[in-house]
Amino acid sequence: MSVLPLRPKSSALLGSLIREVSKDSMEQKGLIPLWFGEGHRSAPEAVVAEAHKAIDQGYQFYSASSGRAELREAIAAYVSKLRGIHVSPERICVTTSGNSAIQMTMQLIVDPGDNVVFAVPLWPNAVDMVDHLNGEVRRVPLKLGERGWSLDLDRLFAACDNRTKAIFLNSPGNPTGWMATPDELKAVLEFCRKRGIWAISDDVYERIVYDGDRAPSFLDFAGPEDAVVSINSFSKGWCMTGWRLGWIVAPAAVTDTLAKIIEFNTSGATSFVQRAGVVALQQEAFVRQIRGEYAQARDIAFQRLSAMGRVRLTRPEAAFYAFFAVDGMTDSVEYCKRIVREANVGLAPGRAFGPEGEGFIRLCFATSPDRLSEAFDRLEPMLR
DSSP, rough: OOOOOOOOOHHOOOHHHHHHHTTTTTOOOTOOOSSSSSSSSOOOHHHHHHHHHHHHTTSSSOOOTTTTTTHHHHHHHHHHHHTTTTOGGGGGGEEEHHHHHHHHHHHOOOTOOOOEEEEOOOOOOHHHHHHHHHHHHHEEEEEEEETTOOOOOHHHHTOTTTTEEEEEEEETTTOOOOOOHHHHHHHHHHHHHHHOOOEEEOOOTOBBSSSSSSOOGGTTOTTTTSSSEEEESSTTOOOOOGGOEEEEEEOOHHHHHHHHHHHHSSOOOOOOOOHOOOOHTHHHHHHHHHHHHHHHHHHHHHHHHTSSSSSOOOOOBBBEEEEEETOSSSHHHHHHHHHHHHOOEOOEEEGGGGGGTHHHHHEEEEEEEHHHHHHHHHHHHHHO
């Protein structure tokens, strides 16, 4: 019997272009891998210890779809303290990663023919999910100037119409390091209120900022019943990429429905990992330590790349990426493959973040100074 036809949208899914670059090289001897969005550090020791302890104590069974009460309470307390607002546990849903939080948020609001407006370039999974749901993706490019990346609000608002369900902002942004200002977020939120549009923020990098303790968010200005969704994850601030644990802050009126969507997708996050998440939220010193390390790495990356003749970049405001243009590069995927072959350094092609990213390369500088310096020594002959 031959294989039966698949859903066309599923058959047409594109694989990650970062993985296309890395698939044949991840085990390459001596490779310096700076292509994926994760730091070189492991999770805090207390978090690892709590996971072991939780397994021994029997946290090996299903939990509520929206997450264990103790973790939802801990997240609510964390967000409330961080932002100086009150967020109740009833507004929290725990998810198996920030990625699944985005997926299920889109499942919550997007019908075929609806559109979602994105500021791009952007990590592709959010955009692709709307397309997979037979929604329309509307892309509003960030502008790159001497002072960095910026968002044209007039252009963002002009992209919306009567089929627009949401505006989606990733701030701080992957791959650009762009960060929306409080005034910009207020303006977007007010526009969404007037038009009856959801305001969705991917806040995963909110603690990886280099001027202050956190990035601004829609949550700073929204009321508890506003149509605002904040998506977050333990991956970046706590170095827990492989643990697959995230959360959603949403109006309490929709979290029961979100819990049903979680049940259909994953049945809920892993129980012992949720226990570890409670302890992770207590590791404020760790978050500040790694942010200091990333700040040092950012300075090294900016200094070294700025001295390379073919490179154009601005210093990122936040996150842990250098997103730089390379003069004369016409195909970032093929060029990153060449870099792997000739320099033994793994970088992410800009086209992986949408057509607006072509001509750029993303380098994750969340690694040790020695490793980073060695990577730039290898890259310099190709980029000077």
